[in-house]
Amino acid sequence: MLISLMQGIGILYYWTWFIWPFVFVVSLVYAISSLVKDDKASMTPTLVASISLLIILAGVTSPAMS
Numbered sequence: 001m002l003i004s005l006m007q008g009i010g011i012l013y014y015w016t017w018f019i020w021p022f023v024f025v026v027s028l029v030y031a032i033s034s035l036v037k038d039d040k041a042s043m044t045p046t047l048v049a050s051i052s053l054l055i056i057l058a059g060v061t062s063p064a065m066s
Contacts, residue, residue, distance in 0.1 A: 006058045006061070006062065007062055009054070009055055009058035009059070009062075010061070010062025010063075011062070012055065012059075013055050013058060013059025013062070014059060017059065020052050020055050020056050020059075023049075024049055024052040024056065027046075027048040027049040028045070028049040030045045031045035031046045031049055
């Protein structure tokens, strides 16, 4: 079940591979800068960075699963 989910995420990555590195870097930089600057930092940029990293890693490892 989880393997097929990872393969589905891998297919999503194949169609949108050019978007996810930028989403990851921008959200990670925003999360780090908001943690340093504000006392009440939001977890939303961190969640976006983690989900985009999941999609990137699923796309990289998806050919090895099939």
